[in-house]
Amino acid sequence: MTPPNPSRERPSTSRILLEFLGSMNLAVTLLVIVAIAAIIGTVLNQDKPYSDYLLEFGPYWFKVFRDLGLYDVYSATWFVLIMTFLVISTSVCVYRNGPRMLREMRQYRVNVQAKSLRLMRHHEERETAVEIAGVEARAKRLLQNHGYRVREEDHGDHRVLAAMRGRYNRFGYLLTHIGIVVILIGGMLDSNMFLKMAVALGKLKVETHDVPVSQVPASSRIGTWNPSYRGNVSIPEGQSANVLFLQLKDGYVVQQLPFTVTVKKFTVKHYITGQPKDFQSEVVVHDPRTGKTVHDTIRVNHPLDFDGDKIFQASFGDGGSKLQFKIWSLAGVSKPLDFKGTVFGKYALDTQDGKRQLEIDNFRMYNIEQKPGENGISKPVDLGPSVTFKLRNSQGEANEYVNYLVPRRVDGISYFLSGVRSEPNKPYRYLHIPAGPNGGVHRFMQFAEAMHSKTMLDKVSGSMAENTLAAMGKNGDAATLSKIKSSIRQILQLFAQGGYTAVVQSVRERVPADRQKEAADAFLKVLNAGLEGVYRDVLAQDGVNSPTQQDWNFFQAAVPSLSVLPLYGAPVYLQLTNFKQIQAAGLQITRYPGAKVVWIGALMLLSGIFLMFFVSHRRIWLRTEPRGDGGTRVLFAGTSNRNMMEFDRHFGQLKDALFSKLRP
Structure with a gap:
């Protein structure tokens, strides 16, 4: 029976594991993944709020990227695991190769055989009449002059002189790999892995x-x-x-x-x-x-x-700037409510349309826009201070608003601007409230209140109905008067509740298609006359019985704003009146305590790379054997671990310098 061959026995599990962890393939694969992760971390902004990523990528890709940990690549679990494996792999390489390289740095290999020397690419063998002592003395001086450390060994029938230079090239390999380990450990110290571990453990x-x-x-x-x-x-x-x-x-x-x-x-x-x-x-x-x-x-x-x-x-x-407002109702009350609040504050408001929660988000002192100027050159214009806030209803739904302190002049008329949007990623839609004769919004709010006043609408519609009957010659027809009055009041109420859109929609629903254009023109004429009548009563309340052109300019600017009030999405208008900015x-x-560790590792890495690429580990051997006639048989050989072309020249110089003084 043939005994088992120990060399063919199956390697142990620990040995297989060490070979796998220390393999070059694993290290290269891990480095490629780390490089890809670094690219992702550079292209994709890291550590932003999740809401920003949701707006940028949408619900589907947001979830995919979140599950992959791409919003915080350098602290993702998979990245930390890869870094850990890279540390282990590099450490195993140092563990397996470090002792051998340290031995190579110390061992001069004075027991080298002649056969091994003859197999080296760089070797020269000659015979000389000079005795062994003279040959060795000449070679020793030559090598030491070229920076070699020399060791000698007498083997009885021959002698070996071994020289070595650049042994720290091997130490460069160790420094490089240890430096990588130190850098990786420093990077892991500065990651969020401690926090993620605490979260994973429920701490x-x-x-x-x-x-x-x-x-x-x-x-x-x-x-x-x-x-x-x-x-x-x-x-x-x-x-x-x-x-x-x-x-x-x-x-x-x-x-x-x-x-x-x-x-x-x-x-x-x-x-x-x-x-x-x-x-x-x-x-x-x-x-x-x-x-x-x-x-x-x-x-x-x-x-x-x-x-x-x-x-x-x-x-x-x-x-937390301190702000002062006037809260104007847009549905029937022209007297404002004075209100004070601070930025980031939340307040409960009672409105005619139910309870609202006011959330003041921000105050800005400057709002710069580029306004087209002469010759097509834009110039910056400051719109003045503004406040951003939300009004949230009882269902939790909210619109975001931005209101400005000072009016902005558009086409010769001053408007107070109020932007509104229902979603953060959408642009603002602006309500333009024309400034009244005193520079405020009071006249516009009077006009809006009058449009919601049943008494005012009854008065205007009754007056218009009587004038219509008078033109028709039917002054005493009470039934016709009531019908005309009701129609006019309904048109004005439709406008107050839904603007021009509601009036046109009513025509489409009540009038046959072939008569809708004619009916719409008639409705709009009645509406404009009714709006003018309401406005005249508003002016009369302010003691204005003979409207000027400026008053009618305000009327022309106010009617379109009244038409879109139903789209404003809020029962109140918050007018910013004063502030104290904070x-x-x-x-x-x-x-980052790991920063110092990383610097130490980087210094080790650079030093190791310098030793590996700029220092060559060179060995020279001189083997001498005595001849019977008193001469010496000389075998001169050398090797280098890198830069072989330069070593060809160097070995040639040493060889020529040695044998030029030895007589054949």
């Missing part, structure tokens, strides 16, 4: 509701144990903060800071186009543990470094 809960920081539960808060973070916080002038908001998945978590940041003053400068040119914050940073306090000014690209935390000036916004500095605070 941390992502908060998805927009609530004040004081109401964020403890399960969504992180202590100062977190080794790395990058978050944002908005601090109004004169206020302080000691927390950050870290974006995570579709929500956020609150990071507790070991220090407090106070914004003493915030300053912003603008270009003529209205774009911000520079903004800076005067801050005071205080650490209660050590008592350290720093006063500094933070500007864009000029962060403050406080004990390893970098504080950047990232943005600016409103810090600005807030948007700060980004980061802590």
Whole structure:
């Protein structure tokens, strides 16, 4: 029976695993995936709110990209796993090859055989009359002059002189691979993997509701144990903060800071186009543990470094400006209600159309638009301060509005602008409210109130009906008078409830198709006469009995606005009357302890690459055997691990220098 051959035994599982983890194929595959992930992370903006991605990609692709973790590639679970495998693979390479390379750096291989030397590409064999001692002395001086370290060994029948130069080339391989491991570990330290692990283990809960920081539960808060973070916080002038908001998945978590940041003053400068040119914050940073306090000014690209935390000036916004309004009813009450609120505040409003929730979102001091000028050259125009808010009904549906403080002149008439939209990604549609003789909106609101007043409509429609009967010669026909009055009042009510569109739709529903154009012209004539009658009564209430051309210009501007009031989507109009602006500095605070680790790894990597590419590991051997006549048989050989063309020249120089002084 043939005994088993140990060399053919099946390798152990651990050996197979080490070979797989340390294989070049695995390392190259992982590096390719990391490169692809880096491209994705560069092309696709990272760490934005999920709502922004939803608007950009739509529901389907938003979900696909979210499930793949593409919104935070460098902290995605699959990316962290790949980085982990890359660290393990590179470490296994160092573990398997490091000892051998360290031995090669120390071993001069003085036991080399003559057969091995003759098989080398660079070798030369000669005989000389010079004795062994002279040959070795000559070779030793020559090699040492060229920077080689030399070792000698006497084997009895022959002697070997071994020389080596550039042994740290092998150390470059180790430095390169260890540097990669250190860089990867540093990068993982600065990732969100600690937070994701805490979320996966149920130790941390992502908060998805927009609530004040004081109401964020403890399960969504992180202590100062977190080794790395990058978050944002908005601090109004004169206020302080000691927390950050870290974006995570579709929500956020609150990071507790070991220090407090106070914004003493915030300053912003603008270009003529209205774009911000520079903004800076005067801050005071205080650490209660050590008592350290720093006063500094933070500007864009000029962060403050406080004990390893970098504080950047990232943005600016409103810090809770105090606003004053007049709330005008658009359905029957011309007397406004004075109201005060602050940005980010939420308030309950009682309107004639039910309860509404007012959510004030933002205040802007400047609104710059490009207005066409002479010769087709646009020039910037400031529309003045504006406020953005939402009005939400009892079903939770809301429209977003933007109202301006000062009127804008359009075609010679001043209008107060109020933009409205039902979805954030849609453009605003603007209601133009013409300014009255006193520069306000009071006359327009009187006109709107009159259009919803039953008494006013009855008065105007009755007067028009009597004039119509008088023209027809039927002054005493009560039935006809009532019918005409009812028709006129109905037309005016249709306009008040739905504008011109409702009037035209009524014609289409009640009149045969072949007579609709004629009927529509008649309806519009009656409507315009009724609107004029209502407007004259409004002027009479203000003591204007003889309207001027300016009054009629206002009438021409007000009627189209009254027609679209039903499309405004709100029962009230909020007129911004005064404000006290409070600005807030948007700060980004980061802590990256892995940055120093990455720098160390990068230095190791660069040093290793330099040693690998610019230092050649060269070995030279001189094998000498005594001849019977007192001479010496010399075998001179050498090898190099790179740059063979240059080594050809170098070995040739050594060979010529050695044998030129040895007599054949």
